[in-house]
Amino acid sequence: MTVGDRRIIDLVRELVSEDPRVREDACGTVTDWVGSVDPREATLLAMILSSSAALEEDVRCRESQLHALVELSDTGLIRSRDFSPIHCMDRGFLQGSEVEYFEYLATEYKDSDSE
Template sequence: MKANHLLELLRQITDLDDPAVRGRGADEVTDWIRSYTSAEAVTLATVLSATAARERDHTALEAQLHALLELTSTGHVEDAHMAHLREIDVAELPAEFQGYITDLDRK
């Protein structure tokens, strides 16, 4: 993956103003899942976990959690790279999101 494409993905998933942009960025992460080096997968997972920990928009959060699940399939992402997910109060999430967190805890 070229540097400018990685930076554009990171810009989208960290957009401070628009949850739709964050959601689209997370969706795009899954489109390129087989293209990432280990460093890129780890970077994206770390940033996505931090973003998900602060996310208030359910659509964007679902995209972020889905992208994290997909990134774990690369074999490069470990629990430590998703440590920010521990900041999420699972009890406050809708039931379908609790399943994502449970699945990520098993990875």
């Protein structure tokens, strides 16, 4: 089963919303849908989440974005290149569980850049 184009487009709009509460809620939707996404949808979501997390100024949103990336990574549908923007993040700005999520992704995909 896939999420489908219409629902993915709606979710993408929410993930890039100007309102941090909408972005945070959309990350929750991603985690709720991880069992329903296909590889194309997972890649799209990972690319958006990683680019957003790398630029995010709202701590709660960034934590939610990184959490959603970890959940997506656990599906086995995404590769390191799908979330490469997070590798440019300044780890000094990460707090609490953000550090754990970042380190998990960095460790889990350390040697898989060629995939």
